[in-house]
Amino acid sequence: MIRTALAMSGLGGLVVAFFAVLGGMALITGSGVIVESGLRSSLEGSRLAAADVLVSAPQSVRGGEGGLPVGLPERAVVPASLIAELSQVAGVASAAGDVTFPAALVGAEAAATGDGHGWASAVLAGGAVLDGRAPRAAEEIVVSKTHAVRPGADVEVIAAGKRGTYRVTGVVDAPGLYFADRVALDLADRTAGQRAGTVDIVALRAAPGTDAGALAQAVRKRIGDGYEISTGSAKGDAESPGTAAARTLLIALPSSVGGLSLLIVGFVVGGGISLSITRQRRDLALLRAAGATPRQVRKLVAAQGMAAALAALIPGAAAGYLMAAHFGDLLVHVGMLPANMPLTYSPIPAVAAAPLLLGVVRVSAFATSISASRMPAVAAVRDSAGEPRTPSAVRYKSGLLIILASLLISSLPLFIRGEIAAVGPGVAALLSVIGLALAGPRLVQSATGLLARHLPARVPASVWLAVANTRGYALRTAGAVAALGMVVTLATSVALTHFTILQATADETAETLKADAAVTAPAYGGIPHGLLDDVRRTPGVTAAVATSTTVVASRSLAVGDDGDNLVSRTAMVLGPDAGELVDLGVGAGSLADLKGATIALDERAGEVGERYDLVLGDGAAVKARVVATYSRALGLGPVVLSRDLVAGHTTTGLDSTILVRTDGDRSGLERLTARWPGVDVAAGSPSPQAGETSAQLWINIAVLAVLLGYVLVSVANRLVATIASRGAELTAVKRLGSTPRQLTAMIRWEALIIALTASLAGLAMSVVPLLLLSVGFLGRPWPAGPLWVAPAAMATVCAVVWLAYELTARRLIRHA
Amino acid sequence: MNHVVTLTGVTKKYGELTALDDVSLGFPRGRFTAVMGPSGSGKSTLIQCAAALDTPTSGSVAIGGVDVGTLNETKRTELRRAHIGFVFQSYNLLPAITVEENLTLTLRLAGRKPDLAWIRMLVERVGLHDRLRHRPGELSGGQQQRAAIVRALAGRPDVLFADEPTGALDLRSASQVLDLLRSMVDDLGQTVVMVTHDPAAAARAHDALIMADGRLVDVLPAPSAEDLAARLTRLAGRPVAAAGGAL
Ligand SMILES: Nc1ncnc2c1ncn2[C@@H]1O[C@H](COP(=O)(O)OP(=O)(O)OP(=O)(O)O)[C@@H](O)[C@H]1O
Numbered sequence A: 001m002i003r004t005a006l007a008m009s010g011l012g013g014l015v016v017a018f019f020a021v022l023g024g025m026a027l028i029t030g031s032g033v034i035v036e037s038g039l040r041s042s043l044e045g046s047r048l049a050a051a052d053v054l055v056s057a058p059q060s061v062r063g064g065e066g067g068l069p070v071g072l073p074e075r076a077v078v079p080a081s082l083i084a085e086l087s088q089v090a091g092v093a094s095a096a097g098d099v100t101f102p103a104a105l106v107g108a109e110a111a112a113t114g115d116g117h118g119w120a121s122a123v124l125a126g127g128a129v130l131d132g133r134a135p136r137a138a139e140e141i142v143v144s145k146t147h148a149v150r151p152g153a154d155v156e157v158i159a160a161g162k163r164g165t166y167r168v169t170g171v172v173d174a175p176g177l178y179f180a181d182r183v184a185l186d187l188a189d190r191t192a193g194q195r196a197g198t199v200d201i202v203a204l205r206a207a208p209g210t211d212a213g214a215l216a217q218a219v220r221k222r223i224g225d226g227y228e229i230s231t232g233s234a235k236g237d238a239e240s241p242g243t244a245a246a247r248t249l250l251i252a253l254p255s256s257v258g259g260l261s262l263l264i265v266g267f268v269v270g271g272g273i274s275l276s277i278t279r280q281r282r283d284l285a286l287l288r289a290a291g292a293t294p295r296q297v298r299k300l301v302a303a304q305g306m307a308a309a310l311a312a313l314i315p316g317a318a319a320g321y322l323m324a325a326h327f328g329d330l331l332v333h334v335g336m337l338p339a340n341m342p343l344t345y346s347p348i349p350a351v352a353a354a355p356l357l358l359g360v361v362r363v364s365a366f367a368t369s370i371s372a373s374r375m376p377a378v379a380a381v382r383d384s385a386g387e388p389r390t391p392s393a394v395r396y397k398s399g400l401l402i403i404l405a406s407l408l409i410s411s412l413p414l415f416i417r418g419e420i421a422a423v424g425p426g427v428a429a430l431l432s433v434i435g436l437a438l439a440g441p442r443l444v445q446s447a448t449g450l451l452a453r454h455l456p457a458r459v460p461a462s463v464w465l466a467v468a469n470t471r472g473y474a475l476r477t478a479g480a481v482a483a484l485g486m487v488v489t490l491a492t493s494v495a496l497t498h499f500t501i502l503q504a505t506a507d508e509t510a511e512t513l514k515a516d517a518a519v520t521a522p523a524y525g526g527i528p529h530g531l532l533d534d535v536r537r538t539p540g541v542t543a544a545v546a547t548s549t550t551v552v553a554s555r556s557l558a559v560g561d562d563g564d565n566l567v568s569r570t571a572m573v574l575g576p577d578a579g580e581l582v583d584l585g586v587g588a589g590s591l592a593d594l595k596g597a598t599i600a601l602d603e604r605a606g607e608v609g610e611r612y613d614l615v616l617g618d619g620a621a622v623k624a625r626v627v628a629t630y631s632r633a634l635g636l637g638p639v640v641l642s643r644d645l646v647a648g649h650t651t652t653g654l655d656s657t658i659l660v661r662t663d664g665d666r667s668g669l670e671r672l673t674a675r676w677p678g679v680d681v682a683a684g685s686p687s688p689q690a691g692e693t694s695a696q697l698w699i700n701i702a703v704l705a706v707l708l709g710y711v712l713v714s715v716a717n718r719l720v721a722t723i724a725s726r727g728a729e730l731t732a733v734k735r736l737g738s739t740p741r742q743l744t745a746m747i748r749w750e751a752l753i754i755a756l757t758a759s760l761a762g763l764a765m766s767v768v769p770l771l772l773l774s775v776g777f778l779g780r781p782w783p784a785g786p787l788w789v790a791p792a793a794m795a796t797v798c799a800v801v802w803l804a805y806e807l808t809a810r811r812l813i814r815h816a
Numbered sequence B: 001m002n003h004v005v006t007l008t009g010v011t012k013k014y015g016e017l018t019a020l021d022d023v024s025l026g027f028p029r030g031r032f033t034a035v036m037g038p039s040g041s042g043k044s045t046l047i048q049c050a051a052a053l054d055t056p057t058s059g060s061v062a063i064g065g066v067d068v069g070t071l072n073e074t075k076r077t078e079l080r081r082a083h084i085g086f087v088f089q090s091y092n093l094l095p096a097i098t099v100e101e102n103l104t105l106t107l108r109l110a111g112r113k114p115d116l117a118w119i120r121m122l123v124e125r126v127g128l129h130d131r132l133r134h135r136p137g138e139l140s141g142g143q144q145q146r147a148a149i150v151r152a153l154a155g156r157p158d159v160l161f162a163d164e165p166t167g168a169l170d171l172r173s174a175s176q177v178l179d180l181l182r183s184m185v186d187d188l189g190q191t192v193v194m195v196t197h198d199p200a201a202a203a204r205a206h207d208a209l210i211m212a213d214g215r216l217v218d219v220l221p222a223p224s225a226e227d228l229a230a231r232l233t234r235l236a237g238r239p240v241a242a243a244g245g246a247l
């Protein structure tokens, strides 16, 4: 009985808790779906549909002691000798090697990269010869029916960068270009050099009556755990080497935004629960007076919070799955997730998120009710009329400590100029808001006390009352100020941090790359052989350098890398000629020495002559000698690899971009497309990490928008609940002789004080981290990017406060 | 007679329940009136209607000759601030501000300059001078009661309504408060209307009104404590069904 009655009276507050938990559940479940998809989703469709079992090399390496596996995107190969070995396994009807290399008809409309394979793969792909016959000689080729070429025609093809003329011998019902098996191995560089005697995949077909799963077992028994053996829907992973890297990204993504989200969920849920309890202080106190033990009161409070939280779990989880779906679309859109890799939806994320949230609820309910439940019953009743006059000193001091700590974190960018510094300002600002929430009541008391003392004597009663209220109900005021301040902080510091780092990266890239044009050939999977020479011979071109990017994993290269674990990052690949167009600010050594197994390093990461252990993009562990160290690490990253080092360790074996400097006349370059149709010439010099950074930016903006929405809704809820509980207080003021107009004015003044304080506090909490970041990254005290987000966030805060007060208070005043 | 507040045929209903049933009376200027009656008889409702804190369901209330029913909420509030002081049964001190700030709050709301000498005199007479900087929550019930009386008198109202002002007080404090009220009436011609359950307190008044079941059942001029006690005992012992017949 008492329970239900109390629960009803606290309903307004519990609604706040309900929505806080709902949003938190959605956020965490959503992140969980992303992580789970990284672990378990499978690619849709399989190229080698007719194969039953695929054997390939692992596309990831162990990240180190307890670390997550690091996905690597460059094709790791298997020895061709496996083909013969596996055909011995009982139940194998046939075994064939598959290789993939970029291949496209010159000048074909097809904008996207086409792939070339050996003829054996066409059969495995289930391709039926529609017309003609298989390729046998070196200059023969079979095309897909989508190419619209007839047998007997001669076509010009760029395959793995090599340009040649082929005679079409047949048309097949499978995508891609098919060469005689030997030719394909030759083109894919499997007959000599680093990758001699290897294939990408060994594809097995099971003998009639043999189950694919059983066959996979038999194969594993034969060759051990060193290979990936995939069947069914898992075959897609083996066919696309980039998938493992995409998975790693999916797993890593939520953890990079996770810190921020968890802080916010904790803050909002904790705030909601504590508000709902504070609203019931009087009831709880009377309950104490009526004989309830502190424990009974705490249990009651916890039970209520739990009830609200439990009710929110299911709708929250539903919202989370929905959100993950949209987030997945975004990831595909920005190119961070293969389009044919659907997210996996299982109950696991929700089941994992639920106890986490219930735990937060439990802890905050306990923390809030402990003081009310511990004091003597009489004191509780006396206290419950207003608020305790002196907010807890422990709370105040821990709040100040947190603010201090956040200042320390925000000074990070002054010392570290790297990706890790990006995390600092956002987290620092949020931490300081949480500190503010703790230290707030006392700060509010002193600030409004000061204000009260300096108010002119003849100030209208409504203003005086508004100030007196914000001061007298310092806890209530500080709660609202901190929650609203978080909106400003989140919008301002997190957004501007990203833009500032983006700007700094772009600036430094511009300083580093002295090119004014870039030539790419996405249609051919990379720069074809001969193009670089043609570019260099083009009139108007004064220098040209071929570059590519790959992924390299290493232990601790930059501050913030997890000491013992492997961290993978995109790195630029340069040759000894790079110095012409790439000015990394080399301090020691020279880029001209980028020959053989060598690298250049950020000067803070190592010294010339040192040897470094690296894992290349295909998982090969190599030792590389440092031949140069440089200062501009923000643009190209902390490590640059020599072309010789990565040769034979990339999927295509091709450069991706030719950086060009001209004498100002690019018309010669533009004419290149006559000889090289499908080649792109762009002005400016693209940062090798530009794509990645802008994708990251979009993701961050999306996450930020969701978090902002969550905080805004919960803040609005909180304000409404707080105001709605002030009926008795307003009635009292009215009885003492306040006209409705004065009451309205008082409420408006309070709203104004709170909105302004929150805006300024939120801004103040963002300013220091942003200032330090800007000094560290841009060498000037203000950040880059849309500075209007600060006034916009403040305006939003004012609008929310105004709406909440107008809508709720008007009704209350009418009924006071 | 010169009445500060006049009620004519005032009825107040709360849904089915009739808290005040067709009451007509006037509070004469300069007199000390006590209102007595069993719990739930409508005493608080009566003085709240008379003080324009509440609006009657029917009938009219005039304060200083102005019909309250014709005024809107703002005008009513202004009239109340100008003429009436009210001591609430539940004190009604604002918990968020100090006692001192509570005392001048109504004046502040009215935009009037508080007469500090007057208020200091009141504070000293009720013995609150050392509690002014505290919050109401830090005062005893009796102290809060006295603060509420000082606040009601701070603006020198034409009439002071007090709802059980001695209810929470010990004998000494109660007699202090009653002395204060009586001297206000005697020395300054203050009009006071006091609800009380204590016949001894009511005996300090000029007249005593007796309420029962929302009706005014008796007016006793210059009552003695014994008369009042006897009268109330009879009311309490009276069978409820016979109430109508008794009038
Ligand atoms: N706001 C209200 N809503 C409904 N009924 C009410 C309300 N206020 C008072 N009443 C009822 O009106 C009647 C008169 O109440 P009132 O407070 O005037 O009594 P009282 O004589 O002051 O009693 P007491 O001596 O106990 O203070 C009571 O029956 C009471 O229950």
Ligand SMILES: [Mg+2]
Pocket (backbone or CB within 6 Å): B043, B044, B045, B089, B163
């Ligand atoms: Mg009463």
